[in-house]
Amino acid sequence: MTEAPKRPKRRPKTKADQRAATMEQIFDAAEEQFARHGLYGVTLKEVAQQVGVHQSLLHYYFKDKKDLFDAVIARRAPVTIERRMATLDAYERQAAGKPTVEGALHAYLDADLDLYGKGDSGWRNFGMLGAQMSNTAEWGADLMDTHFDVVVLRLIKILKVALPNCPEEDLFWGYHFVTGGLMLSLGRTGRIDKLSGGLCRSEDFDAIKQRMARFMAAGFIATCTGRAQQRAAED
């Protein structure tokens, strides 16, 4: 069904190395399968076959499928989190107390868009998986919270400085729209390709990078000023 097993003949020297190498292979294969079919669409047997290893080995390293799934997420989540944290830190320093919405969003988004757009197939798979999790209450959204909320709150904190009069709800709803667009992008479903007759392509992360921060920044500003006017009119 899946790939022909192709493990290296020569095994790593130490047991620790071997363990680590095998686990990485399992992570890669599982990540790819989960990205394609979701948590329930994957069987441990398929993952094992893709690695070229007996299926029971997965039970040796992981309690069950959900445990493997969580470990797949836990492998890459810290990387993207630290990347974005660093970019946000740098931006905040550079902005010297006067951050802009667009600047903060560029810092937040571009780091990720590069990672998922230019990264290897592992990162692409991880992004596709994240896209599904983001819109799936049962087996996705909680795990997203657990890992990613820190960075989001870091972004919101900067946005508060950029838009001091904006009600906090509006910042959260704005972020909601941002993450909706970002996650759909990471899904790479090819939908926009068909819809636009080939004019736009799901794979064209540069196109997204060129537009998204400005698009969303304008949205934040319009929402906040618009809502302020609404409230004024109601008084």
Next chain:
Amino acid sequence: MTEAPKRPKRRPKTKADQRAATMEQIFDAAEEQFARHGLYGVTLKEVAQQVGVHQSLLHYYFKDKKDLFDAVIARRAPVTIERRMATLDAYERQAAGKPTVEGALHAYLDADLDLYGKGDSGWRNFGMLGAQMSNTAEWGADLMDTHFDVVVLRLIKILKVALPNCPEEDLFWGYHFVTGGLMLSLGRTGRIDKLSGGLCRSEDFDAIKQRMARFMAAGFIATCTGRAQQRAAED
């Protein structure tokens, strides 16, 4: 596991009625299960049990699970499509040749937000299912295209009139961001609730309705004018 079976004792008079009634029950149960667990997370047995009917009956009405899944989508898709088509028609007439981006987006979004926000549990489930499909290449995105592209192209056509100088790609990318935010909203994952410490709620579709069209309209306008400036600078 699931609900106790509770079919009405008194069956509908004609066979056609009985067939229709049973199929509706199957659709409702399947829709709920698919919304929770996705295509692969559902077993036909669970669906049958929830209806209170033998599992082999599902094979009498549907070829297999995917056939049932497609039928679940095909039941409600035309309803929301025609609703939005009608709203867009009405808006176009009312705008009398001078539509605005925000007006068009209001027409497009509000019809849906009311349907999914105020509709019964069936519509809520359908929305949650759509959210997953939207971000899932394998078993979702194609089906979305098949059903919904007509309405989207209808919206884009109006946006072209509202933004005559805007490059077509920008309109499609703008729509991409819109649908990302909309689909995440329909997913009702509760993520924004936790993130915002209860300040915003996934269930609060009125809050989304109050913000989304304005937010996205500003995004479209900023993208188009910004991109036009970029191109001018490059010449």
Next chain:
DNA sequence: ATTATCTATAGATCTATAGATAATGC
């Protein structure tokens, strides 16, 4: 000695079909 990997297997579950039964339809 310890640990990575495999073999064998039990038990559960799921899909799909054939054929029986019990209703409605003229």
Next chain:
DNA sequence: ATTATCTATAGATCTATAGATAATGC
């Protein structure tokens, strides 16, 4: 007579565990 529903069942598949084997580790 037709069709909605159920019973029974075959075959496939998946999960999870026990125990064997084959490497590395001191």
